[in-house]
Amino acid sequence: xxxxxxxxxxxxxxxxxxxxxxxxxxxxxxxxxxxxxxxxxxxxxxxxxxxxxxxxxxxxxxxxxxxxxxxxxxxxxxxxxxxxxxxxxxxxxxxxxxxxxxxxxxxxxxxxxxxxxxxxxxxxxxxxxxxxxxxxxxxxxxxxxxxxxxxxxxxxxxxxxxxxxxxxxxxxxxxxxxxxxxxxxxxxxxxxxxxxxxxxxxxxxxxxxxxxxxxxxxxxxxxxxxxxxxxxxxxxxxxxxxxxxxxxxxxxxxxxxxxxxxxxxxxxxxxxxxxxxxxxxxxxxxxxxxxxxxxxxxxxxxxxxxxxxxxxxxxxxxxxxx
Amino acid sequence: xxxxxxxxxxxxxxxxxxxxxxxxxxxxxxxxxxxxxxxxxxxxxxxxxxxxxxxxxxxxxxxxxxxxxxxxxxxxxxxxxxxxxxxxxxxxxxxxxxxxxxxxxxxxxxxxxxxxxxxxxxxxxxxxxxxxxxxxxxxxxxxxxxxxxxxxxxxxxxxxxxxxxxxxxxxxxxxxxxxxxxxxxxxxxxxxxxxxxxxxxxxxxxxxxxxxxxxxxxxxxxxxxxxxxxxxxxxxxxxxxxxxxxxxxxxxxxxxxxxxxxxxxxxxxxxxxxxxxxxxxxxxxxxxxxxxxxxxxxxxxxxxxxxxxxxxxxxxxxxxxxxxxxxxxxxxxxxxxxxxxxxxxxxxxxxxxxxxxxxxxxxxxxxxxxxxxxxx
Numbered sequence: 115x116x117x118x119x120x121x122x123x124x125x126x127x128x129x130x131x132x133x134x135x136x137x138x139x140x141x142x143x144x145x146x147x148x149x150x151x152x153x154x155x156x157x158x159x160x161x162x163x164x165x166x167x168x169x170x171x172x173x174x175x176x177x178x179x180x181x182x183x184x185x186x187x188x189x190x191x192x193x194x195x196x197x198x199x200x201x202x203x204x205x206x207x208x209x210x211x212x213x214x215x216x217x218x219x220x221x222x223x224x225x226x227x228x229x230x231x232x233x234x235x236x237x238x239x240x241x242x243x244x245x246x247x248x249x250x251x252x253x254x255x256x257x258x259x260x261x262x263x264x265x266x267x268x269x270x271x272x273x274x275x276x277x278x279x280x281x282x283x284x285x286x287x288x289x290x291x292x293x294x295x296x297x298x299x300x301x302x303x304x305x306x307x308x309x310x311x312x313x314x315x316x317x318x319x320x321x322x323x324x325x326x327x328x329x330x331x332x333x334x335x336x337x338x339x340x341x342x343x344x345x346x347x348x349x350x351x352x353x354x355x356x357x358x359x360x361x362x363x364x365x366x367x368x369x370x371x372x373x374x375x376x377x378x379x380x381x382x383x384x385x386x387x388x389x390x391x392x393x394x395x396x397x398x399x400x401x402x403x404x405x406x407x408x409x410x411x412x413x414x415x416x417x418x419x420x421x422x423x424x425x426x427x428x429x430x431x432x433x434x435x436x
Numbered sequence: 437x438x439x440x441x442x443x444x445x446x447x448x449x450x451x452x453x454x455x456x457x458x459x460x461x462x463x464x465x466x467x468x469x470x471x472x473x474x475x476x477x478x479x480x481x482x483x484x485x486x487x488x489x490x491x492x493x494x495x496x497x498x499x500x501x502x503x504x505x506x507x508x509x510x511x512x513x514x515x516x517x518x519x520x521x522x523x524x525x526x527x528x529x530x531x532x533x534x535x536x537x538x539x540x541x542x543x544x545x546x547x548x549x550x551x552x553x554x555x556x557x558x559x560x561x562x563x564x565x566x567x568x569x570x571x572x573x574x575x576x577x578x579x580x581x582x583x584x585x586x587x588x589x590x591x592x593x594x595x596x597x598x599x600x601x602x603x604x605x606x607x608x609x610x611x612x613x614x615x616x617x618x619x620x621x622x623x624x625x626x627x628x629x630x631x632x633x634x635x636x637x638x639x640x641x642x643x644x645x646x647x648x649x650x651x652x653x654x655x656x657x658x659x660x661x662x663x664x665x666x667x668x669x670x671x672x673x674x675x676x677x678x679x680x681x682x683x684x685x686x687x688x689x690x691x692x693x694x695x696x697x698x699x700x701x702x703x704x705x706x707x708x709x710x711x712x713x714x715x716x717x718x719x720x721x722x723x724x725x726x727x728x729x730x731x732x733x734x735x736x737x738x739x740x741x742x743x744x745x746x747x748x749x750x751x752x753x754x755x756x757x758x759x760x761x762x763x764x765x766x767x768x769x770x771x772x773x774x775x776x777x778x779x780x781x782x783x784x785x786x787x788x789x790x791x792x793x794x795x796x797x798x799x800x801x802x803x804x805x806x807x808x809x810x811x812x
Contacts, residue, residue, distance in 0.1 A: 219656075221651065223644070223661065224661050224668060236599055242655075253476075268472070
C-alpha cells in the first residue's frame with residue numbers, strides 16, 4: 115500500500131534535524147523494527163515509506179528515481195552534474211548549512227583571490243612542470259568554478275577522506291571542501307580564498323523527476339507538501355481575534371492589509387479575526403482596541419492551510435517540465 | 437575504401453620513416469598534466485584502481501611517447517600513424533570516435549623550421565588527391581608571443597597577457613584589467629618587501645609566519661612566496677602598461693585576412709611598437725613559410741594572429757583545414773609546432789635524447805572520414 119518513498123538521512127546531525135523537522139510538521143517519522151531498521155513510517159501517512167539512507171545515497175537515489183523525494187545536502191545534489199537535471203529542489207530547509215569553498219595554505223600570504231591562485235598555478239607549472247594540486251571530492255563543481263574563474267593550471271586530486279588534511283600531508287596544495295565555521299580549515303593551516311565561495315549549501319527537500327509519479331504518489335506528496343507549507347505559514351502568522359465593538363469592518367480589513375496580513379474570514383457574529391505576521395500581532399491588537407474593538411487576543415496557529423499551494427505547485431511544474 | 441585515407445597515407449609515408457601503433461589506452465595522469473582538467477570533459481576516462489587510464493583523445497601525445505621510448509634520436513625523423521581517437525562529443529550529433537592519420541616530425545629545433553611549410557603542403561596535396569578543396573586557416577602562437585615581447589611591457593604584464601591569450605575571452609579580459617590598473621594600488625607589505633634584497637625579504641616572511649604560528653603546507657617554498665610578494669610590490673606592477681602598446685595588441689589580434697594582407701597589416705603595427713625586432717623576425721619567418729605554402733594552395737586562406745588559442749599545446753605556427761561545405765568551421769584536421777609539449781612529455785616520461793630541450797616537434801593529423809564526406 116506504499117505509494118510514495120521518501121529518503122531521509124540515516125545518521126548524524128543531518129538526520130536529527132530532518133527528523134525534528136518532520137516531527138514539527140506533524141509528520142513524525144518512526145523506525146520499524148527498532149532503532150536499527152532502515153525503513154520507517156510517517157505519522158498519519160500509511161501510504162508513505164521512509165528509507166534511511168546516507169546523504170550521498172539519497173542524492174543518487176533521487177537521480178535514479180529509486181525514491182520519489184528526499185532530504186539531502188544541496189552540495190551533493192549539484193555534484194551529480196548532468197544528473198542534477200533529474201532532481202527538483204522543492205524547499206530549502208535552513209539547516210545543514212555549509213559553504214563549499216576554495217581554501218589555500220594560510221602561509222601563502224601572497225594569495226587572496228582566484229586570480230592569485232591562477233598566477234601561482236602558472237608559476238608552479240613553469241618551475242616544476244607540475245600543476246597546482248587541488249584536493250576535493252567535489253570534482254564537478256570545482257571544475258566548473260575554476261573554469262568560470264579562468265583558472266586552468268591545476269589538477270584535481272580526488273579525495274575521499276579528510277580533504278582538509280591533504281595540504282599538510284603533502285598530497286595537495288589547495289582544497290575545495292565544505293566548511294561551516296572555518297575552524298577545521300584553520301586547524302589545518304588553511305584559509306578561504308576571498309572570491310572562492312562556490313556554493314552556499316543547505317539541506318533541501320528535493321523531488322526526483324526520474325521516479326514513477328503515478329497518481330497516488332503525486333497526491334501523497336502533494337498532501338505532505340501542503341502540510342509542510344501550512345506548518346511554515348502557521349509559524350510565520352498569528353491569529354488576532356477581538357469582539358468588533360465599535361470598530362468599522364472596513365477599517366479592520368484595511369488594517370490587516372496594511373500590516374501584511376488578511377482577514378481570517380468574513381467579519382460575522384460581531385467578531386473580527388485576522389492573520390498577521392507574528393511580529394506585528396501586538397501592533398495589530400493595539401490598533402483594533404484603539405479603533406473601538408473589544409479585548410483583542412493573539413493566538414498561535416499550528417498550521418495555516420491555504421488555497422495557495424506553492425510547494426505542490428512547484429512539484430507539479432517540475433514534473434510537467436519533464 | 438576511403439579515397440582520402442589512401443591519399444593521406446601516401447603523404448604520410450613520404451614524410452615519415454616509420455609507422456607506429458600507439459596503444460588505445462593511455463595514462464590519464466599524463467594527459468591531465470598536459471591538457472588540464474578539461475580532459476575529463478573531453479576524453480573517456482576508464483575506471484581503474486586509481487582512475488589511471490583514458491581512451492586516447494588524440495594521436496600526437498601517444499606518438500610522442502612511443503617515439504621517446506623507441507626511436508634513436510640521431511637526427512631528424514618522423515613517425516606516422518593511422519588509428520581511431522575517442523572524444524566526448526559536444527552534442528549527440530557528432531561522432532565520439534573517428535579515424536586520424538597523421539605524422540609527427542622531430543628534429544633539432546632550427547632544422548625543423550624549414551619542414552613546417554613542407555608539412556602543410558603535404559596535407560594540401562593529400563586534400564587535392566582526395567578531391568577536397570579546403571579553406572586554410574593559419575595562425576602563429578610564436579608571432580603573438582613576439583608581438584607581446586616587442587611591446588616591452590615588463591615581465592609581469594608580458595607573462596599575464598601571453599597566458600591570457602591561451603584561453604577563450606582571456607585576452608580581452610586581460611587587456612581590460614591592464615587598462616584599468618591604477619598606480620600605487622599595491623599592498624604596503626609587498627612594497628616594503630620589494631625594496632629589500634631577496635634573502636632579506638624571505639627572512640621577513642619567514643619571521644612573520646613563525647610569529648603567527650602558521651606552518652608552511654602545500655607545495656610552495658617560502659622563497660617563492662616572498663618572491664611573488666616582491667613582484668606584486670614592484671613598481672612595474674603598480675605602473676599601468678602603456679596604452680599604445682595595449683591598443684597595438686588589440687589591433688593585431690583583431691586582424692584576420694588573407695595571409696599576405698594580414699602579415700602586411702601586422703608589419704605596419706610593428707612600427708608602432710617599442711622594440712619591434714623580435715616581432716618583425718617572427719613575421720618574416722611566417723611570411724617565408726606562407727610563400728612556400730601559397731604555391732601549393734589555390735583556395736581560400738586566412739591568417740589571424742589570434743588563431744591558435746585554445747588549441748592547448750601548439751606554441752609556434754598552427755593551421756587548420758576546414759570544409760565550408762560541411763557547415764560552419766567543420767575541421768578536416770590540422771597541425772602545428774609543439775616543442776613545449778615534446779619537452780614536457782620527455783620530462784615526465786623520460787626517453788629521447790639527453791639534449792631534448794634543443795629539439796623541436798611539428799605534426800599534422802587529418803580526418804579521412806570528414807574528407808571523404810567533403811569530397812562527395
